[in-house]
Amino acid sequence: MRSRPRPLILALIGVSTMLAAGARAQLAPSAVRLSTSPVRIESLGLTLFLPDGAGAQTVTQGQAGSVATQIVFPDASGFTAIHSKLSRDESLTLTQVTDELVEKMLTAAGKINAEGKLIKGTSRANIISRDANLDINGFPADRFYVEFPQVRKENPEVRGYTVFKTAPARFVIFELFTDLLKLDLARVNYETMISSAEFTDGQDIDIKRGSMIRAGVGALASLSAADYRDVMTASGQRWERLYSPARSGDDLEAKEHGYRRLRTWVGRRGELDPSRKESTWSDADREQGFLLRIDALLLQDDIRVDSQATYFLSIDRNRESWTVRMSLREGDNPPNRWEETGARDESSMVVRVEQNSSHPRVIKPLTQTEGYVSVLESYMMGPLLVKAGVPADFAFYAYESQGEKVSLRTDSASRPNGADGPYKIVTRPREDGPSQTSYYRPDGSLIRIERPDGRVWEPIDFQRLVALWRAKGLPLE
16 A cells, blocks of 8 residues: 555646856766756755756655655666755764765664664675765765665665765755666766756855745735635635646547635634534634635546545634545555644644554644745635735745645746736745646636646636536546
């Protein structure tokens, strides 16, 4: 069984800067061909050119859900994960960070004593090489390669690490994954790509991010409780259709992927669970606030997903609760059931995740004191920014189920057709994730949401939705 729903399912529910010619000129004549357009990773302040034909995607790593950019080489020789390491210790050196990685690799393949330390001479890993004094485009770097014997396999796994110190307490790590037979090919891809890397000063990133967060805080602070009530009341109830438009523009030729019903209202926390009678409510259940419910059906290949999600936010925005239930059925297999419940009081948050009959996992994400928005506000951000009426670049921190942590999201609001035209809001739910573009009328009503995969969420009359899905023989129950 899957440990958590597929990222695309969770995502559905709910830039170039040219390098200096001098940096390109440093590439060796035997280096692989690099793409003509660079990739920019804003959170790392990194710009680099990928091997021609390589693919890049944002992934989460480990139980903590840390975000990395993954580069897959076109010759299938391996892939690279790029991620950051931040520390509170500004005196931490490049050598110390790399030494720690070396020790971690050796320890992972050796015997451990009672203190959790590697017993000397027991590691099966072998450090192939290390270059501790590299200078790449003016930035110091430390690189090593380590070989791991694989159980019942003759071909050892190989990892490569290149560590940059980009500012005090800031490090960027390029991690290569390959094996000994493919190492020569992978190494050329890896080192040539890294030779094109350039970094923006870490302080510049903090300044820009801080400015966007302050803009976001200011936009929402300009809205009163009455404004929030207006947004929730005006949104009311609507049906939305998820589809891939046909070239002809004919709805009957478009491919349907799902639909959802969204309802917003002002009520009380106890309404999170409609099955409970009001007579059984506690004092906390009687607290007034804003509520959002999303009921969705999604189709992907032979997978069907049914979900119900309800979110509550107190009038003063200091407390929130939510429940998400999902049933994923693939072919004739038994359904895979997943449930997440969460609650926050001020800056203290607890999330409980359960799948099928497995033991529940409890997560306590770290929330931010400035710029944090509730899950409900995260879903309603478009209408709220339209209500605030200030086109600008905003940033917020919000909890997201996909990474099971609080992440930075950005929203860029503009009015490309002038003061009387619709709002265009480009949103990145995660800083280095793909963006989607939403269009809203001046009254805050949704026109459409354009997803990065070409699919579109669009409001639709319920009777029209039923007729369309019946005509295509698709499930409605």
